[in-house]
Amino acid sequence: MSEEPQGGHVDDPSSASRARRAARAADDPGDGANTPRYADSAAKRRRGRLRPRWGRIAALAMALVLFVVVAAAGIYIWRANAGIKRSGAIADKTSQSSDLDLLVMGLDSRVDVNGNALPSDIYDALHSGDASDGGLNSNVLMYVHVPADGSQASVFAIPRDDYVDFPGCPDGVCKGKIKEAYGYAADAKTQELDKQGKTGQDAYQQARDAGRAAEVRTVEQFLGVEIDHFIEVTMVAFFQIAQVVQPITVCVNEKTVDTYSGADFKAGEQDINAEQAMAFVRQRRDTDNPDLAFTDLDRSRRQQAFIASLLVKLKKTNLLTNPGQLDKLVQVAQQNTVLDKNLKISQLTSLATSLEGSKLNFYTLPVESFGTADDGAAINVVDKAKIQGIVRSILHPGQSASPSASASASGSASYSPTYGMGATVSVMNESGVTGAAASLVGQLTGFGFTAGQATNGADILQESSVSYGSAVAGQAKQLAQQLGGLSANADSTLGANAVVVHMGTGFTGWPSASPSAASSAASTGGSSVSPSASSTAIPSAVDANSGGQSGPEPSQLTQISGGGIPCVK
Template sequence: MTDAWPGREGRRMARNKPAPAPAEYAHERDPYGDPYADPYAGDQLRGRGGYEQGYGRRRRRWPRVLAILLVILLAVTAGAYFYLDSRLKREAVLDQPGRLADTPGTNWLIVGSDSREGLDSADRKRLATGKAAGRRTDSMMLLHYGSGGTSLVSLPRDSYVPIPGKGSNKLNAAFAFGGPKLLVKTVEQATGVRVDHYAEIGLGGFVGVVDAIGGVDMCIKEPMRDPKAGLDLKPGCQTLSGAQALGYVRTRASARADLDRVERQRQFFGALMKKAASPGVLLNPVRSIPLALNGTGNFLVDEDDHLHDLARMMWAMKGVSGGNGVTTSVPIGGNGSAAGVGSYISWDKRKASALFEALKNDEKIPSSVISK
């Protein structure tokens, strides 16, 4: 075969010829098929910017890549939201006749029940929950937020109130007689405040949520020991596990019994929500994912409530625990007892009326009616 560049000069040119252009620029090669032509020569000849224009074309791919990534992120986020929302347990609680007309602001009835659902025999022994079947109310709180501020009001379970169709009895008897529906109607009738949302969590769910976020920090003023609640705490600031937290909010082994308990419940739930909404939990997949799964899998809400409603409730609870709201209990007037009812507590009618009137009108709670 004849050398394209004969002689010494041909050999020198052969040694110095450029490497072939990359395959992706084949369309830019010399129209006569020279494999060694400058791949950008066509651009230069056609006045399209040459090397700079080629770099610009590659750079303009990034907006499209970012747009695709954004769409994927939005799709994953939406999918996660609807999946978690579907895990919430729902019950038709608020859709019933004879309820109060709407009142300003937003009101949640938050209930901690003693349901043992999901607990096996080992769990019941470890948590000292006993073997009682069904579900009753261990705690009830009314969370209000609006233009008048945010407040968390404990409703002692031994409060003596009228229960529609059942006469007067302890507040937690309403739940035993007719479940969440009758409890909502009883609370509305006793307070004059319309309940807009309902949330309930059982014993196992409570423990799971606390453990999911790595426990909750509480400062214990004095030793607390209650074998019935599986509680044995020493004084000092410490992180309570799910089992310890359950005993802490359930024990009545103190001087004021249920009144001390509702105070601890408000303190603990506020601290729980504050930590659950903290960056250390929300931005940490090791904490946030178990929290989301435990929370949505164990909360029972009204049929019209959704995940974003629970998130708003959690944020309001965080605000209360951070000092941007009021925590109190219904003012107590005294004690009593009745046949078939046992010992109960009664509300201070004047102070309780002023408290609930403020909530009903979405106004600031008077300091004179705030109590522990």
């Protein structure tokens, strides 16, 4: 039986642009090899929607499961020379902090990390179609922050349908669901390489790297953080790991049945096997009790509860000291995991130490409402200022939620009144709003920048960004974060002390040094004022077990603490 539409959280109707993003393994007539390509058939995409979607929704949970196991078994994996695939997608990123800032991405894909089809028995077990189904959407997005002292690990679940800006407008798309940034960028890279006559595995991996880099940039800009590392896994990993670690103890508040997912759980704690685990993390409705209305946010909380329960089991058993079990987990990691090449074993070891008990908190970021995009896609309407305020308030407790008073995204320093000293800032106005560039230059002098030029660009662009010369990387990166988490890129054509802000139509990051100036800019048609100058309140986290039978509201920030078996909806 197939998944039915519900609650604004179903796949978009197929279109030519979305079909291009569907990854499949197909024969390449160019070299005769089994070379991964992108599907161009919207009809094939629609046929895939008629199949039961175990894998699509399992992707919502498997990424963190594998991430936890890789972290906890990290030393063994490296000593075993396991051959886990490494990616240089963000190799040029350098952190100014000793904190660990990592993005976990789980892909809606029916192929392994090399684009190869999975064994037929896996497809049979998952009821997920075949290699032509799925795609390169990041259906799991988890931002993980562990401070240098390992005192408190925070994991933020980002709902996959949050409607956000895409830095660089990959594939000509400047705004969409946050999960789609990967697929659009991968497709754009594939088309570029096709024009150059480049195909085969190397071209496929270049496209995947483009997708990884784009997803990292998109999340950075949305959350207002800097991400230095990532872990990527494909959807089959969850089922394979659940087979190794079963049974797992979970808890639900109410008896619940769902004939679509196969969920059939009693109220309270219970042990579940691998197949039941799939149903636990993919349940999206109750077919017996319509009052139990599920959304994607409930499924995020389910996956977090599963992770917390898994950590309890790992602590109580000898699973990670059993060579036979570890070998099985390593095999899963080899086939279904990609790590960025700069992620070190020492960082994974530190991470494993932080993933226990009261040191770990899971958060599910809220949405304002469920809506519809211009193309008819079901989306989550989000308040970027509120989201960034939430993240800052959790990562830097006791400090102002305003970017100007909070620690920078790298965690290294606050935005002092003179952090721009030594840099000359210019603004290229590509938003079409008269006077916005001059207004922004004037405000930035309040942070120690020397005023440069305020000019209008030849084109109107959606994306905003910061570029900088060789001597002012630190000032530029802090500025980029203060202006709403923009991308910051070195530019060898600029003078050593030059910083240029490219202000696009989506610019919302007015600085907060002089609120009156920001308000004045807004009144002349400029972009909205900064989060600190807005009236957006930063909500406190509520327990994921709150809200009675109906559960927490989608607009509420929810929290699950580690160290026990959480009971959830």
